[in-house]
Amino acid sequence: MIVGGGGTGGALAHDLALRGLRVTLVERGEITSGTTGRHHGLLHSGARYAVKDRESAVECIEENRILRTIAPGSFELNDGLFVALTDEEAAYEKLFFDSCEASQIPARRVGRAEALRLEPNLNPDLRCAVQVPDGTMDAMRLPLRFFATARRNGADIRPFTEVVGMSMTTPTSVDGVQVVDRASGRRYDIGADLVVNAAGPWGEKISRMGGVDVPIQPSPGILVAVRGRFANMVINRLHASGDGDIVLPQRELSVIGTSSWVTDDPDHLAVPADHVEAMFREGSAMIPSLRGARIRASWSAARPLIGERGASTGRELSRTFKCFDHEADDGVSGFVTIAGGKATTLRAMAESTADMVCRKLGVDRPCATRETELLPHTAYYA
Numbered sequence: 001m002i003v004g005g006g007g008t009g010g011a012l013a014h015d016l017a018l019r020g021l022r023v024t025l026v027e028r029g030e031i032t033s034g035t036t037g038r039h040h041g042l043l044h045s046g047a048r049y050a051v052k053d054r055e056s057a058v059e060c061i062e063e064n065r066i067l068r069t070i071a072p073g074s075f076e077l078n079d080g081l082f083v084a085l086t087d088e089e090a091a092y093e094k095l096f097f098d099s100c101e102a103s104q105i106p107a108r109r110v111g112r113a114e115a116l117r118l119e120p121n122l123n124p125d126l127r128c129a130v131q132v133p134d135g136t137m138d139a140m141r142l143p144l145r146f147f148a149t150a151r152r153n154g155a156d157i158r159p160f161t162e163v164v165g166m167s168m169t170t171p172t173s174v175d176g177v178q179v180v181d182r183a184s185g186r187r188y189d190i191g192a193d194l195v196v197n198a199a200g201p202w203g204e205k206i207s208r209m210g211g212v213d214v215p216i217q218p219s220p221g222i223l224v225a226v227r228g229r230f231a232n233m234v235i236n237r238l239h240a241s242g243d244g245d246i247v248l249p250q251r252e253l254s255v256i257g258t259s260s261w262v263t264d265d266p267d268h269l270a271v272p273a274d275h276v277e278a279m280f281r282e283g284s285a286m287i288p289s290l291r292g293a294r295i296r297a298s299w300s301a302a303r304p305l306i307g308e309r310g311a312s313t314g315r316e317l318s319r320t321f322k323c324f325d326h327e328a329d330d331g332v333s334g335f336v337t338i339a340g341g342k343a344t345t346l347r348a349m350a351e352s353t354a355d356m357v358c359r360k361l362g363v364d365r366p367c368a369t370r371e372t373e374l375l376p377h378t379a380y381y382a
């Protein structure tokens with residue numbers, strides 16, 4: 001039983017179904033209606049994390065390579081440019097470049113003139129740039145390919161089915177979930193050998209239903225989409241991660257992101273006006289013509305980061321992921337949580353979780369998702 005139909009739950013359903021397990025996934029809304037369907041759309045090369053979060057950088061570049069082979073056609077393989085605008089950023093370039101190399105991220109130094117040839121809308125005062133294999137993805141279509149393939153292999157995917165409690169024969173044993181069908185209002189139980197909590201920023205709430213605590217810190221950020229493509233590559237600012245320092249072309253839009261704060265309630269997220277202003281200010285520092293761009297939409301979503309409550313903005317927390325075995329950690333059997341990570345690392349998160357699930361259920365089948373090409377996203381609706 002998987003709780004949560006974001007990218008993580010979908011990739012896990014696919015992995016477990018390929019290994020021959022009987023899988024049911026429940027999602028309280030439409031598939032990808034949580035954080036997954038609202039993310040920036042960046043297929044990370046890992047460069048953003050190379051200096052300060054090496055583990056996450058290495059995960060990203062490995063998964064970037066695998067996703068290109070198992071989900072052909074799902075990405076705009078446009079590469080990314082990290083641009084230095086100040087003396088300080090130009091001085092940071094060496095550390096950035098060396099850190100990319102140390103993380104096995106192919107990086108190429110690009111001079112000012114070449115950067116402007118590649119992307120004529122860039123700020124002409126830029127000092128230097130570094131090119132890396134970032135890409136653009138559709139936040140919904142990539143995970144839909146995992147759901148489509150999982151379902152073709154027998155997984156039972158139930159959207160609009162909300163978990164409202166755990167079925168527990170004793171206070172230390174989870175045997176399934178209690179759900180409400182949000183279309184009909186019917187309440188029923190679903191028994192399971194093992195329940196995996198893949199509820200992203202809602203993961204802590206689900207874990208409490210099983211009587212355990214997981215350190216998930218929901219960390220929202222906003223995104224602003226404007227009409228028109230202002231660059232064809234993903235444009236990033238060459239400095240430590242900050243607000244509004246990525247401009248990503250997405251079809252005929254450009255999406256500027258993001259900001260970062262922390263919250264206890266991922267259901268009620270604001271889109272603060274000063275954050276929208278910051279997206280324009282920082283985005284137009286890299287691409288001056290963005291200042292006059294017309295807004296198509298602005299929205300927010302919450303990252304499911306691992307970390308004890310009390311973080312200041314969320315930027316200090318790693319983007320890596322972790323599987324929690326609640327039997328080993330808390331003495332509650334039949335219950336596992338997967339948390340953290342990125343949309344880029346959904347397959348790796350699923351592989352680690354499926355390995356844990358198989359170990360616990362005594363199933364000896366290797367992961368096959370690295371080499372299994374996914375069905376197209378349209379197959380989900382077929």
Ligand SMILES: Cc1cc2nc3c(=O)[nH]c(=O)nc-3n(C[C@H](O)[C@H](O)[C@H](O)COP(=O)(O)OP(=O)(O)OC[C@H]3O[C@@H](n4cnc5c(N)ncnc54)[C@H](O)[C@@H]3O)c2cc1C
Pocket residue numbers: 003004005006007008009026027028029031032033034035036037038039040041042043044161162163164198199200201202206219220221222223257258300301302303304340341342343344345
């Ligand atoms: C602003 C922003 C920008 C980002 N940009 C990028 C990016 O460009 N590239 C990248 O790789 N990553 C990006 N990320 C990170 C990425 O979006 C997340 O790491 C990823 O989408 C999390 O997926 P998930 O499946 O773990 O969580 P979710 O997608 O949130 O899935 C959890 C699901 O659980 C469901 N659920 C909750 N409670 C219940 C319940 N009681 N019963 C049933 N279901 C329930 C929710 O409805 C939800 O659909 C970004 C994140 C943010 C916030």
